[in-house]
Amino acid sequence: MPRKAVSATAVPNSRSRTDRPVVRSNLKKPGASRAFSLQISTVSALTSPRHGLARVLSKLGVCSRTQGQGMVRAGRVQVNGRIVRDPEAPTDGERDRIAVDGAAVAAREKIYVVLNKPRGFVTTASDERGRDTVYTLLKNGNFGNVELPWIAPVGRLDKASEGLLLFSNDSVWAARLTDPASHLDKTYHVQVDVLPDAHLLEKLRIGIDADGEFLCARSVHELRRGEKNSWLEVVLDEGRNRQIRRLLAAFDIEVLRLLRVAIGPLALGDLAKGQWRFLNSDEVSSLTP
DSSP states (O other): OOOOOOOSSEEOOTTOTTSOOEEOSOOOSTTHHHHHHHHHHHHHHHHSOOEEHHHHHHHTTSSOHHHHHHHHHTTOEEETTEEOOOTTOEEOTTTSOEEETTEEOOOOOOOEEEEEEOTTOBSSSOOTTOOOBHHHHHHHSTTTTSOOOOOEEESOOOTTOEEEEEEESOHHHHHHHHOGGGOOOEEEEEEESSOOOHHHHHHHHHOEEETTEEEOOSEEEEEEEOSSOEEEEEEESSOOTTHHHHHHHTTTOOEEEEEEEEETTEEOTTOOTTOEEEOOHHHHHHTOO
């Protein structure tokens, strides 16, 4: 027996209430095609990625999220022609029309930078205590005449630490590098105030519980020693706050200097202190877990 024509409505499967509705494509009623298109548009809008406006500005390489919050609250940002003052207003960075101070904002070219951070600089865009920040180095370094878009640190080094520090406006790439599940090796050279023996080095590798958190190193070995202190090479495959300093302090070892010399296959090399350079495409790919 031939089947009856079915209009463009959802027909539930009589065998199960949980089955998805079936939608016929033989649209007959006037205006049905338009209604069907509106349904598709609505579903697409609901499933498209939306984030807070300040975060979107940061992801687009305009500014940091904190700076974006201030710009939004000051009424400097428009979304689809209307001023938005809520930094958490849901925004689609790919579809919404965003303008800052009347100028349209578009996604910036992805930038990847490595800096040789000296000690004494804090890894932040601005400091309420007036301390020097790493962004001073990005402005005044060997590429000081290049106008960089906003780039965020990929991980951090504390004020007293030195060495390899990455920056990028590619938030997806940065998240992969900093994800603890990536287990990307980070290599440090650490000057300490002791002359360690093999037993002490083994204890550092085994690790210790410090304030309820287990701390250890993937590998530790001695590089060289003087009369009263020595240099160790310490490799971590996870990134916890001040991990090396806290691990060594648990064994009453004082850190005199701490330099990060490599992240994965990327070595600091001969990049001068306080200087920075762009990563090439092979280096960017090599760091992607």
